Amino acid sequence: MPVLLSDERITRIPAIESGEALVDLYGRGVLARDRQFVRDGLADRLAIADSFLPTGIRLYVVEGLRELKLQQEIYDGYRAELTELHPGISDADVHVLASRFVSPVEVAPHVAGAAVDLTLVGEHGPFDLGTPIDATPEQSDGACFFDAANISREARNNRALLADVLTAAGLVNYPTEWWHWSFGDRYWAYAEKQPHAIYGPVERPVLSPHC
Template sequence: MTILLADPRVRAVRVHDNGDPLIPLDFASGVLVRAGLANRLDDARSTLPSGVELRVVEGHRSVTDQQTIIDEYTNELRLLHPDANEAELDRLSSRFVAPIAVAPHVAGAAVDLTLVDEAGEELWMGTPIDATPESSDGACWFGAEVDRTARRNRRMLARALGDAGLVNYPTEWWHWSYGDRYWALLTGTEHAIYGPVEAEMAA
């Protein structure tokens, strides 16, 4: 059974922030992540086949930006599910965007990324990055039924990132994290090592 970010078990994970700074990724312009995550992304890159590279499109996200995404998507869901109460809307929303308190992006602990070839062209993954469950008919889920090419490329991405210690949020094939509450819960780690952080604290 998929554990969503709105699950109380995620919020219950303790955070003992280890103080890793936000640093810019040297291969992704304008993207900040925690130093420990940056090191693991470098590890993942080194294991990819020749001619294949990571393209990171987003890392750290401010609380304001996170709340904007939550509000916009929740408004869409209200129209699609007019009978849903707030708790159900929160659950549905968390398939695509994390609640502020547990958001891996706000902690600098997550990246949205894909694979590209030598020419910088994105490999086919079955959906674009940031496809919602509604717009993709569920194909955004990592384990969704997608064509053979997309499945092969998703497995390549998962092998590199998983071996480097990252975990995937299963409703979004492109979202991977390290050090946050969700990562701690899935890996059985005693506590998260990254909590919310402001970009002003970047190294």
Template structure:
């Protein structure tokens, strides 16, 4: 892990690639700020130097690597959930930048197929509903997890599969999507209360994506800076 330093926005600054606000209307008209929004990229990062640590088997077989501070908060949420017979199952944590770019490229192609003729700025905005630009990506910083709730019999039905795109899920991947079963809605509420109490924030277009210490977290919580930049795995 590198020593403490200030991490500026990426080479392709969000101001240059998306000069206008990148928002969308969510269920019920709620405004959702997307990860491609310039306000996210303008947040400074003072890298705290926390290492990546591997989550233990109580979080599932993936044993996902995340920042130490995030792991501590996930353990707090896990302890709370055990009291009601549930647990967190984490399927992904830190992501290599090259893998992030592959996901961006793949989903951008899907978006273009759904929206032929869209301009490049709008393509970036639409793509960021599902995958973050590398410069601000919480997974690249080791600051995010993709997870679900499980019980003794395994993962529970949360309304969609993890990583269901807006197109495939008909928008039911949004955390506040209205057209999911009441049971799934209740489980999403339990997830939000547990992780929110531990200090994590949700990316509202993906019910499964939660983060701590990254630029998006700083924007949502009004923190003056982010704690984690791209994680050094050397």
């Protein structure tokens, strides 16, 4: 089992907010569903990673910044599902189990604008990466784990390509979700042996109705 976001090796890492701005990925030339905001440093790295891909293949960001309230709702909902699946499970155990798929809000990378959920797309649409984005471990029989064996060779090759360009640009993957990559959060700090995260929770900018 990989190190999870609920692990004390992650939760004890401090977040020292850098004050870096949120930016719209659209303005950085990164393909995204609707308008997605992330920290400036992450946006730069996504643009770099996108440039590393072969001609005709692009990164496609499904979600970046997530509101605290929504993060809590997603966590609570998944935790309730797990409690039904595992009658009698302790609060501590269900907390750990839930963190395979949804980060506890106090350490969540998405609420800091430090993470994206993304895939690869080409001329004919999304590539095969083994599961849909946001397929739970239960729904996918664990195929959502980045190193899952129960996916096709094509999906495995596509995951390897995704990892090659994102890792080269300085992002880290959350190993239970092939689509989740981050920079500047606690998980990044742990993986990169940094003393602290550089991004904490941040609010989405208020958009003009003309935007």
